[in-house]
Amino acid sequence: MNDFVVASVHRLVAAWSTAPVATLVRDRGLPAITREYLLDTFAWQDAEDATRALTKHFAGARFADEVEYGVLLVPDPSKLDTRGPLLDEVRPTPSPDVFDERLPAGVALPGDRPWQLVVTVIGSYGPSLGSYNDVIASDDFIVDGQDTRQWMTRQVWGARVLQCGATPPDCEDNERWTFTLFPGEELVDGQAESGTVLKGKVRFRLGKPDRGIGSARVAPAVLV
Numbered sequence: 001m002n003d004f005v006v007a008s009v010h011r012l013v014a015a016w017s018t019a020p021v022a023t024l025v026r027d028r029g030l031p032a033i034t035r036e037y038l039l040d041t042f043a044w045q046d047a048e049d050a051t052r053a054l055t056k057h058f059a060g061a062r063f064a065d066e067v068e069y070g071v072l073l074v075p076d077p078s079k080l081d082t083r084g085p086l087l088d089e090v091r092p093t094p095s096p097d098v099f100d101e102r103l104p105a106g107v108a109l110p111g112d113r114p115w116q117l118v119v120t121v122i123g124s125y126g127p128s129l130g131s132y133n134d135v136i137a138s139d140d141f142i143v144d145g146q147d148t149r150q151w152m153t154r155q156v157w158g159a160r161v162l163q164c165g166a167t168p169p170d171c172e173d174n175e176r177w178t179f180t181l182f183p184g185e186e187l188v189d190g191q192a193e194s195g196t197v198l199k200g201k202v203r204f205r206l207g208k209p210d211r212g213i214g215s216a217r218v219a220p221a222v223l224v
Contacts, residue, residue, distance in 0.1 A: 001039075004048045008071045009038050011122075015163035016073065020090045028079040030114050042117045043224055047071050050119040050144055050222040057143045058220055061127035068123035071224070074116045074159040077108045082158030084204065091202060092166050098203040103193065106154045107184050109223060118156055120221035124167065124174045127220070131212030132192035135183040144222055151221035153184040154204060157195045160219070161202055170217070171197035178215045179205070 001009075016025060016033035031037055054069045061067075077083060083106035085097035109116050121127075129135055141148045157180050161168055170178045179196035191206035194216075 001044075002048075004051070005039075005044045008044075008047070009035055012038060012071065012073055012163070015165060018165075020087075021162065024080065024087065024090050025075075028075070030075055030079050033073065033115075041115070047117060047119055047224045050224060053143050054119060054148070054220055054222060058127050058129075061129055062214070063125060063128050063217075066123070066125050067121060067127050069119065070122040072118045072120055072122060072156065072160055072163065074109055074118050074156055076112060076114050076116075077155060078112075079114065081155075082162055083108070083154045084158070085202075086158075086162065090162065092164065092168050093197060093202055094200045096201065098201045098205075100204060100206050102188055102206060103154075103204060104188065106193075107150075108155055109151070109153075117224040118151060118159075118221050119224055120151065120156060120160070121169070121219040122160065124169050124171070125176075125178050126169075126180055126217035128214055128216065129218050131216060132181050132183055132187075132209040134212055135181065135218055141220065143220065146222050148220035148222060149183045149218075151184055151223055152180075152182055152218055154182050154193060154195065156184075156221055157182065157219060158204075161195070161197070168197040168202070170195060172199070173197075176215070178217045180217050180219055183218065
């Protein structure tokens with residue numbers, strides 16, 4: 001195994017083996033995340049290639065120097081749905097999630113595998129590429145033959161927050177506060193979906209689709 005695989009597997013096993021998260025995985029009937037499971041299940045060369053391609057493609061984006069790409073695991077939403085509020089005990093935040101009740105069920109990754117591997121932003125911040133409207137109107141999001149906007153969804157971001165450990169992305173406790181836009185989701189009553197962590201709460205929100213300030217980020221993603 002090369003350094004990319006070793007580091008990725010170590011990070012994923014650590015993220016999904018903390019006591020409350022591992023218990024949640026077991027109780028929902030999902031396979032436990034172990035080194036053996038990861039190595040036997042996923043195409044790691046494809047994941048490494050996609051990580052390199054995403055990094056290169058978005059190298060010119062605003063704040064690209066603070067963006068880290070890598071692999072995330074996204075669970076089957078029929079067993080563990082990361083598109084909405086989760087149990088307080090599995091969150092790194094001290095108080096319950098905030099969920100705008102106008103939000104629909106949300107887009108889910110295709111297929112019915114218990115876990116899917118997604119290459120996307122894994123650090124605190126994604127790149128800044130304008131507003132929801134700007135991203136939707138652009139023609140510069142194709143990487144490895146995939147439109148990386150289609151996986152910019154609440155489900156993938158929710159999985160990112162769940163496996164982030166003690167430091168949530170898009171959190172006011174980071175060096176700067178940000179929020180992640182979800183161009184993979186349709187507008188709701190003319191408003192764009194986004195996610196953030198603010199005042200100790202994971203928040204699934206709606207806001208103006210033309211809001212392109214520096215704190216508005218995205219998370220380009222490739223399904224492996």
